[in-house]
Amino acid sequence: MTVLADKSLEPHRLTSAQRVLSILGVFDTENLALSLSDISRRTGLTLSTTHRLLNELRRWGALSRHSDGKYSIGLRILELGTLAPQGGQLREIALPYLHDLQHATRGNIHLGVPEGHDVIYVESLRARDTVPVPSRLGGRWPMHATGTGLVLLAHSSQEFQEEVLASKLRRYTDHTLTDPDALRHFLAEVRKSGVAIVQSQLTYDVMAVAVPIRGPRDRVVAAVGITVPLGSPSPHSLVPALAATSRSISRALGAPSAVADAGVPRQTAHWQVREVKYSSAVGS
Amino acid sequence: MTVLADKSLEPHRLTSAQRVLSILGVFDTENLALSLSDISRRTGLTLSTTHRLLNELRRWGALSRHSDGKYSIGLRILELGTLAPQGGQLREIALPYLHDLQHATRGNIHLGVPEGHDVIYVESLRARDTVPVPSRLGGRWPMHATGTGLVLLAHSSQEFQEEVLASKLRRYTDHTLTDPDALRHFLAEVRKSGVAIVQSQLTYDVMAVAVPIRGPRDRVVAAVGITVPLGSPSPHSLVPALAATSRSISRALGAPSAVADAGVPRQTAHWQVREVKYSSAVGS
DNA sequence: AAAATCCCTTCCGCTGGACGGAAAGGGGGC
DNA sequence: GCCCCCTTTCCGTCCAGCGGAAGGGATTTT
Missing domain, CATH: 1.10.10.10 (Winged helix-like DNA-binding domain superfamily/Winged helix DNA-binding domain)
Incomplete structure (x- = not known):
């Protein structure tokens, strides 16, 4: 030996x-x-x-x-995990609105935040009578393979997007977007329209619709998404409800563009400043 | 020096x-x-x-x-925290039932599990239009001062109960039960009636109703509670809904006493075996 | 504008605590 | 019975983690 x-x-x-x-x-x-x-x-x-x-x-x-x-x-x-600013606090604020959204749409609701190249679900409301989707609270999925992830990616910095596009993008189904050019095009669409609509990215027979949530300084800090069975009535019909939910949460977080008028209590959440130093910047 | x-x-x-x-x-x-x-x-x-x-x-x-x-x-x-058996799994199973309960009663709903002398809320659904209560997800409170905690304490081993009663019981309001004898009496009542009804234990102007949830081998593994403003219609009216919720969750967990008939898929959750070795048994 | 204060970061020599090997102590299956 | 696998404990060695100190910003005070 x-x-x-x-x-x-x-x-x-x-x-x-x-x-x-x-x-x-x-x-x-x-x-x-x-x-x-x-x-x-x-x-x-x-x-x-x-x-x-x-x-x-x-x-x-x-x-x-x-x-x-x-x-x-x-x-x-x-107990400790709930002290994560993007976890406990954001969830606390968003939960009632997510509830309303679920009751209005009867889909699976996700609240996702970015970490590394992934999206983490800090809340996941599962509809009782629909297809089971892989959506655990605390679940981690690659950004390119989920509706919420794609929204977050679309609103990240240019360099970060390229970093993700350059990495190995796992293919979960034959609908999963893995081609960098196709993704660039899709992300541009998301930025333009403000909503991401995808199907069968992670598992078959599922559609996902997701929109960004903004915080102080109008930065995108999270994304809400709904997943419904493939073949449901047009996913476009879900957009207004999602948009309303997103706006409510963004306002509660103090996003300038969502604040209707003055007199709203200032919400200065800690996670307004998102982590920018990635491990790669430190390692080696 | x-x-x-x-x-x-x-x-x-x-x-x-x-x-x-x-x-x-x-x-x-x-x-x-x-x-x-x-x-x-x-x-x-x-x-x-x-x-x-x-x-x-x-x-x-x-x-x-x-x-x-x-x-x-x-x-x-x-993310890690959701892997705690009493956290992620129990929560996952219980959540839909807790939802139903909230919509039926419009109170603040808590799902509590024991840790040490405390109860930890692994789920907390806050009603939008009611008094704010100190009920964060992941929150930790002494057993003797919360409805869910008292239920869990009532169904703990005799020696554990005495250990808790012998410890310093913090008084949060002048209604907080801190007298060991009064507590013993109350816990006996809880065991007998199957429900704990208290008021202003932790904060004023709040009533709490809580019942146990059982798992495999009929062990009490958690407790569900509702808190409503003091002066709400009789808390007793909440008991049937709570009992139904508890039974549904217990059945989903595989509690023998809650299983209606055969053919129910066996749920062998990890946390059926509750931690018994406390630090005190190891320390020093 | 200099001085003082606070906070973050890096470097380096020393030492005591963390490490791994080994052996003893269960416990369940074949 | 025996064997195998897992857990627990003990102990001597060695090097990794520790703390002191110094340097560099940034902000505030005099």
């Missing part, structure tokens, strides 16, 4: 903080509960290290342990 | 994992965005250590940084 040779290349160069985070990182929608040795294997950390860190995380509340010995994400993390 | 003497007593005995967690821990509802030096002061870590850890956390996505230089909890934590 060329153990010695490997050693020098071995990516054992992890800081202790990274070790802690890598443990949290092994949990995903398909791995909600994992055993010590599962986690040890998946992180590449030794058993003893994993064991010690798991105990520390559990004691703090970041993880909980079940009677079968497996670990899961703890409620303390859920 | 007696620096040397102090050194030995100094609680600088933090593991590196604890340092990471202590940083996350400084964020709360009143501190959504903090600067490097804020965090350094509040954690007691040196500037250089804080600086390094903040960068690692940010790179991973646990924190985000705004253009003013302040840090906030990042969306990755929100």
